[in-house]
Amino acid sequence: MRVPLRSLVLAAALIAMAAPRSPARDAGAPAEAARPGVLVVGLVEYDTKEEVREFRPLADYLAARLSGAGIRRVEIKAARSLDRMAQLMRSGEVDLYFDSPFPAAYLSERGSARPFLRHWRDGLSEYRSVIFVRKDGGIDGLSGLKGHTIALKDLFSTSGYFFPVAALRRAGLDLTEKHSLEEPVPPGRAAYMLTHDEEMGVYWVLKGLVKAAALDRRALEKHAHGRMDELKVLYESPAVPRQLALRRTDLDPRLAAAIESTLTTMHQDPAGREVLKKFHATAKFERLPQGPREALKAVYDERPQLRRELAR
Amino acid sequence: MTAARPLRWGLRGKLLAFLFGSALVFSALMIAVDNLLERKNDLERMETRVRGMAVMVAADSVNAMADSNLRALRRRLRDLREQDEVAYAYFLDADGKVITDGTVENPWRDRSFTDAAGAAAAAATAPLVRHDDDMMEAASPVELSDRRIGAVRVGFSLDKMNAHIRATRRRNLVLLAAFLVAALGFGSLMASTLVEPIAALAAGTRRVAAGDLGMRVEVATNDELAGLAESFNAMVGRLRVSTEKLQSSVKEKEVLLREVNHRVKNNLQVVSALLNIQAGSTGDEKTRAALLECRARVEAMSVIHSQLYRGSDAGSVEMRPFLKDLAGHVLYSFVGTGRPVSLRVHSDDLRLSTSQAIACGLIVNELITNALKYAFPRGAYADPAIEVSLRGAPDGGTQLTVKDNGEGLPGGLPPPKAGGMGLNLVDLLAKGDLGGTVEVLSGPGTAVRVRFPSA
Numbered sequence: 001m002r003v004p005l006r007s008l009v010l011a012a013a014l015i016a017m018a019a020p021r022s023p024a025r026d027a028g029a030p031a032e033a034a035r036p037g038v039l040v041v042g043l044v045e046y047d048t049k050e051e052v053r054e055f056r057p058l059a060d061y062l063a064a065r066l067s068g069a070g071i072r073r074v075e076i077k078a079a080r081s082l083d084r085m086a087q088l089m090r091s092g093e094v095d096l097y098f099d100s101p102f103p104a105a106y107l108s109e110r111g112s113a114r115p116f117l118r119h120w121r122d123g124l125s126e127y128r129s130v131i132f133v134r135k136d137g138g139i140d141g142l143s144g145l146k147g148h149t150i151a152l153k154d155l156f157s158t159s160g161y162f163f164p165v166a167a168l169r170r171a172g173l174d175l176t177e178k179h180s181l182e183e184p185v186p187p188g189r190a191a192y193m194l195t196h197d198e199e200m201g202v203y204w205v206l207k208g209l210v211k212a213a214a215l216d217r218r219a220l221e222k223h224a225h226g227r228m229d230e231l232k233v234l235y236e237s238p239a240v241p242r243q244l245a246l247r248r249t250d251l252d253p254r255l256a257a258a259i260e261s262t263l264t265t266m267h268q269d270p271a272g273r274e275v276l277k278k279f280h281a282t283a284k285f286e287r288l289p290q291g292p293r294e295a296l297k298a299v300y301d302e303r304p305q306l307r308r309e310l311a312r
Numbered sequence: 313m314t315a316a317r318p319l320r321w322g323l324r325g326k327l328l329a330f331l332f333g334s335a336l337v338f339s340a341l342m343i344a345v346d347n348l349l350e351r352k353n354d355l356e357r358m359e360t361r362v363r364g365m366a367v368m369v370a371a372d373s374v375n376a377m378a379d380s381n382l383r384a385l386r387r388r389l390r391d392l393r394e395q396d397e398v399a400y401a402y403f404l405d406a407d408g409k410v411i412t413d414g415t416v417e418n419p420w421r422d423r424s425f426t427d428a429a430g431a432a433a434a435a436a437t438a439p440l441v442r443h444d445d446d447m448m449e450a451a452s453p454v455e456l457s458d459r460r461i462g463a464v465r466v467g468f469s470l471d472k473m474n475a476h477i478r479a480t481r482r483r484n485l486v487l488l489a490a491f492l493v494a495a496l497g498f499g500s501l502m503a504s505t506l507v508e509p510i511a512a513l514a515a516g517t518r519r520v521a522a523g524d525l526g527m528r529v530e531v532a533t534n535d536e537l538a539g540l541a542e543s544f545n546a547m548v549g550r551l552r553v554s555t556e557k558l559q560s561s562v563k564e565k566e567v568l569l570r571e572v573n574h575r576v577k578n579n580l581q582v583v584s585a586l587l588n589i590q591a592g593s594t595g596d597e598k599t600r601a602a603l604l605e606c607r608a609r610v611e612a613m614s615v616i617h618s619q620l621y622r623g624s625d626a627g628s629v630e631m632r633p634f635l636k637d638l639a640g641h642v643l644y645s646f647v648g649t650g651r652p653v654s655l656r657v658h659s660d661d662l663r664l665s666t667s668q669a670i671a672c673g674l675i676v677n678e679l680i681t682n683a684l685k686y687a688f689p690r691g692a693y694a695d696p697a698i699e700v701s702l703r704g705a706p707d708g709g710t711q712l713t714v715k716d717n718g719e720g721l722p723g724g725l726p727p728p729k730a731g732g733m734g735l736n737l738v739d740l741l742a743k744g745d746l747g748g749t750v751e752v753l754s755g756p757g758t759a760v761r762v763r764f765p766s767a
Contacts (some may be wrong), residue, residue, distance in 0.1 A: 056613075116456065130494060180379065181379060181380065195382075195383065196383060197383035197386075198416075199381040199383075199386075199412075199416070199418060199421075200380075200381070200383055201383050201384055203380070203421070204380060206422070209380055222417075223418070223420065225418075225419070225421055227422075
């Protein structure tokens with residue numbers, strides 16, 4: 001049967017128009033240049049549904065406030081990994097991204113994006129990473145963790161991976177990743193397991209399933225559920241910004257300025273405060289007083305670890 | 313203030329009340345049964361669903377629980393809790409302590425339930441379901457190679473089910489109202505069909521009772537009531553024919569009776585005239601007096617007869633006018649024979665049978681005649697008077713008295729059979745025809761009293 005070309009074009013147009021307005025899922029598709037009038041906010045997909053729910057009010061707020069800067073629409077685009085996000089920002093497909101200091105430094109070092117605002121996520125301007133064990137676990141220092149398993153969060157977590165791993169390595173531990181609790185720790189080494197979850201490390205340590213876990217202090221206190229007296233902190237990192245807002249490196253400076261102005265003033269606006277509350281319980285956005293490099297100093301101080309991660 | 317009028321339930325009201333009451337009772341029973349079954353069925357369906365869900369969640373969470381993968385367990389419960397009816401959900405470890413409730417905050421972690429349902433869920437070795445009015449809870453063990461490594465506890469709100477039951481009850485109430493309205497409508501129709509012919513028959517009987525024998529009851533239905541109406545109409549028709557025949561017969565007899573009465577009266581007049589002529593032609597004074605007495609009696613009988621046939625009731629006679637008329641006639645027949653005598657007639661409002669009235673009339677004729685003839689010798693009394701009275705006696709009988717203020721009977725009370733023919737005739741009539749007694753009372757003048765029982 002021969003289908004007229006005009007019908008095919010019409011059908012394709014209808015399908016395109018009928019496509020739902022949902023976050024674009026990136027599966028390594030070819031790069032797509034920045035589109036005029038469209039601002040794209042990126043997120044790395046851990047739990048897309050939850051993340052989109054948190055991002056949508058902010059995206060709508062920006063769309064409403066940035067029309068003067070030529071923005072007609074704000075889209076949300078999810079990537080499966082930070083490397084893919086770096087790629088998307090470099091190609092101009094994602095304009096804005098929010099993450100903690102280690103991913104921010106990672107993207108910055110990749111030349112994809114630069115931090116431009118501090119984001120008071122969960123009402124915090126700064127936080128610290130801790131490595132903790134049970135008090136009765138017989139571990140007094142990081143070196144005592146040799147031969148044992150440490151629960152870490154995920155590979156791009158500042159508090160749940162970057163700082164703890166750097167500290168463990170500085171303490172002379174050779175680390176290897178394992179994928180189940182039953183898997184044995186290779187002799188002479190320490191092992192880590194990624195939980196991709198804040199609470200699980202605390203739960204495992206309290207249950208005695210692993211010897212230690214790493215997390216930011218506030219999350220530890222939250223998930224210990226009043227059992228902090230059973231735990232002992234072996235290491236605490238320097239304070240770093242809780243979260244940073246990044247823009248792609250080649251973003252139009254006028255648009256960047258408009259975004260910066262909108263974000264840094266939205267906590268003064270009742271509607272903006274409502275949006276911030278829904279966006280990771282943010283208190284406000286503020287400019288980096290001493291520039292992005294100084295904001296990420298603690299990360300750059302762990303240069304060997306950063307180099308190792310960049311090389312991975 | 314007027315007295316409350318008692319409520320009268322007509323046939324229509326009773327029929328409507330019966331139908332409405334029956335519909336109400338039937339509907340109420342049906343609704344009660346439906347409500348009970350609805351809740352029972354909903355609970356059974358919910359139990360099956362809840363149990364199945366707990367078992368399924370337990371089965372597909374074995375690996376996550378074995379690995380203490382809190383994140384996976386939390387996600388599983390979070391997915392579960394996204395269902396509207398799931399109020400709470402927990403994974404419990406083998407010791408019965410909460411692993412996660414599906415929230416990031418997880419406030420119940422490491423705690424044990426102290427309530428009975430929680431304790432039962434923590435110790436569950438087989439799926440179990442329990443519920444109260446508002447919640448249904450299911451628990452199922454999580455088993456790895458026949459080893460119990462934990463449990464899942466899920467609570468379902470019954471709000472939706474209860475709302476469905478309430479909606480069903482509301483629907484049933486609407487149906488009940490509609491059913492009752494329909495029953496009323498149907499009842500009205502039935503009442504019209506059944507009651508209107510009966511009401512027409514009742515109205516027909518009232519008209520017949522009032523004498524309207526020309527009416528017909530029209531019933532258009534095709535049932536027993538129509539048959540009854542036809543029978544009624546036929547009965548009224550026959551009654552009308554019979555009544556017309558009777559009326560015709562009565563008229564004939566009335567004509568005949570008038571003729572007979574007329575002839576009797578004429579004959580009595582002829583007899584009276586003959587006796588008068590006979591009395592005038594005899595030279596013997598005694599014979600003439602006897603003939604005149606006889607003529608007076610015949611005339612008395614004539615008066616009685618005219619009174620009787622003038623009355624509307626042939627079986628009885630109203631005594632007051634009868635006595636006045638008779639006494640006046642007797643008195644009139646003696647006009648010019650001496651000093652005028654005043655006559656007073658007192659009678660209770662009595663009716664006597666014809667035979668009693670004739671006897672009473674003859675007695676009064678004899679006694680007044682006697683008084684006029686013998687009680688007042690010429691010029692001896694300044695104010696002669698005769699009084700006739702007829703009274704009901706206290707013993708239920710009747711008492712007839714004729715008295716005068718004249719001389720009285722010569723020599724006191726007359727012995728039986730010693731009087732003249734008049735008194736003998738009075739005695740004979742009083743005892744024979746009336747079954748009574750005769751007294752002659754002493755005193756000034758003469759008084760004769762006759763007592764007799766009622767007929």
